[in-house]
Amino acid sequence: MQALLDTIAILPRPSEAGRLFHGRGGLHPGCEQWTLDAYPPVWLLTSFAPATDGQLQAVGDALAARWQQVAPGEPLNWVFQQRDETCASNRLMAGSVPDEHVVQEDGARFLVHLLRGQNHGLFLDMAEGRRWVRRWAAGRPGGRVLNLFAYTCAFSVAALQAGAGSVSNIDMAGGALAIGQRNHRLNGLDSGAGFLPHDVFASWGRLRRGGPYDLIVADPPSHQKGSFMAPKDYPRLVRRLPELLAPGGLALLCLNTPKLGSQFLHEVVQAEAPELRFVERVAHPAAFGDMSAERALKVMAWQAA
Template identity: 45%
Template structure:
């Protein structure tokens, strides 16, 4: 597994600007990751990412850098705003979010920054909240997972565990799901999920929101089943509530009683410390009735030198 790289090289910034410009030229109207230094494919830029969010560039810096680096970063971003490409894409604002600092403060470099934009992905709309939390409400590396759910959802009853802001649920209802049950301990996240469904004009009678601890609520969860699809996308670590390897197996153990015959499972893990093999072996141990089908690709823009350090989305049926 690749080691964490903490230093960044100011001399590598021209590569960053070139890549951001190249990817910006390719985007249409949807939200998109433009640069993913975290995949360690760009030496000296491992702690930088850049997203295109409702005609705004958001650059995330994950480790503290010196003033000279930040000044050159801001200068290069301003140069992009003076380009014909920026005019063509109708760019509105540029911001740098300091993810290493307390509260992840957002520094606006250009324009009037919209902190609560509505964005489009795969024809679905999502309300984001930028700068108030580490994560803005939609994990962009999961785009192809949401696409798969949307394609497979028609007529199905779906269980979405660790639902967060209900991105999978929105995709599922958009794809014709009969009903989706979203479970997450954070009521505030589920409330945002409800708003996301409203944004898309969905019938909320087809969606259930359970603000519960999964491990204390199997009875309630089972009541809405059996499910034709179960989505498991836990946080890598949630203090006091979820220890990844131990608790993941507890969920897999329940699948037999939750699922309809012939159902599908999307099992995800985004911790560099947990491999895809862990999911395959754990499923064999805890839910032998299910067979590994394939690993979903991650979006090309999230290329990683170590595929096992990146998001792993595993399909079983």
């Protein structure tokens, strides 16, 4: 785990949420199990394999030493998450976590929760996707957006801040949408957003009535029983896009699994909505560097005629 310790030794004091070490990308041999994220004022260390007490002690010592250099006299706060494919456990290792933990990204504020659940309220690897949406919204003031599998609605916040006219957020997890509503209030966005706690696949009629949309964002889970299984459900989703998109509208499709590459999305769109034209693949954040672009997050845009 030397590469992780070397990274900690030169860490800056973070002001925004972001990843600082990404062993999962395979670019640091021997560190594939580790990631380190900043959710100021808290560090989050995640291990995707069993971690020993000695390893955690080494990381804690390294963080303490570096924190004393960049923030002398301030308490070190860090959380450890042990994670596997089915569950995650979270443990406070030092300091504390704010009762209402708010982090920033590109001028936006988001609630996060590091001590419960597998996910934390803001997917850091989607930062460039949110920037893409900001650029789109700035160039299309008043545009109408449909945000599918909205989770805590970070895409919606980005779109509305940049000039979108309205965003319809849909997710079957009502608790996540409630956090999304709070995220909008945190950013002074008191209008323009709707929140629908529904199953996407049972709501096509409602969604059609709310359209057509100038942008559809779809960031589904890749493998979540009872919600979305990419090989089976992405075709069902994509075939509905043409009837929901306005002429010239864009669909931003996201796929986050190393088991399926970008060709999967190309083939699904060609089979189910061949009238859509491929536009571009959005670069993923440099901090999430991967030895294979096809293993990494895929964020890709198609346009209606």
